[in-house]
Amino acid sequence: MSARSEQPTDGPLPRDSRMDSATEAFVAHRNLLFTVAYEMLGSAADAEDVLQEAWLRWAGVDLGAVLDRRAYLIRITARQALKRLRTLGRRKESYVGPWLPEPLLTSPDVAEDVELADSVSMAMLLVLETLQPTERAVFVLREVFDLDYDEIAEAVDKTPAAVRQIAHRARAHVAARRPRGTASPAETRAALEAFQRAVETGDLQSLLDILAPDVVALSDGGGIRHALLRPVVGVGPVARLLAVGWWKRDAERSLQPVQINGGPGLLVRVDGEIDGVLAVRVENGYITGAYHVRNPEKLSRVERETAVSR
Secondary structure, three states: OOOOOOOOOOOOOOOOHHHHHHHHHHHHHHHHHHHHHHHHHHOHHHHHHHHHHHHHHHOOOOOOHOOOOHHHHHHHHHHHHHHHHHHHHHHOOOOOOOOOOOOOOOOOHHHHHHHHHHHOHHHHHHHHHOOOHHHHHHHHHHHHHHOOOOHHHHHHHOOOHHHHHHHHHHHHHHHHOOOOOOOHHHHHHHHHHHHHHHHHOOOOHHHHHHHHEEEEEEEEEEOOOOOOOOEEEOHHHHHHHHHHOOOOOOOOEEEEEEEEEEEEEEEEEOOEEEEEEEEEEEEEEEEEEEEEEOOOHHHHOOOOOOOOOO
């Protein structure tokens, strides 16, 4: 990976000054770098590990030879994330039941940035899971973070011409699978409120009214907690599942509206303890996707907000 001169220098900076400058740059871009790694991996824990690896490499860089610190940091983060992504693919092959991304509690301003919210949404991350690792890296770096083809080529060890072809193929793949409907903030709030009431009361008719005909429900227990072993599709099966399947238990439960991955969701507590997160996708006023994460290893980021940025 090359570094280019930002401006002439009289020689290397003293070590303390160089480390202060490196730390300042890394901290300034940390939320961005976390978002890059998270969108490539779908795992906050793995994204944090990638940031540690990226920092170790960044700390040894000659800063005086770096033209664009943001782009350079994104490249080294993406390179480390791509290595980890290939390893994760093998790990997911033995995962018990459906694999869902690690949910993030996000601030309301993330939802206001439509492009950012879409890029970190559970629905989009599931679409990205269907890409090959290099395709996913290229798509994220180009379509979400707007790196040029030369910079992406350095990150993924391909020629710029090859990256253009990969980007074209990845865009077509994602376009054929990404959700197409939209919802205004008011529609989203109304749908979530109606959905919450219906789930809390087990009102089958209300669920039938708020769910889209082709709604899909997925749940992830990771083999640790009870969860669906395959997707449930269609308004009738999903409504019955929500009315009597997930929620009927001899315990005190509560549902709290929250922002999950830039979209609407419910934080589920049983006997006061977090039991899971139910993120939903709202399109044209209806719930089209329900993503229930119960794997306790994936719930560490739902009690405090995680900052994401572009």
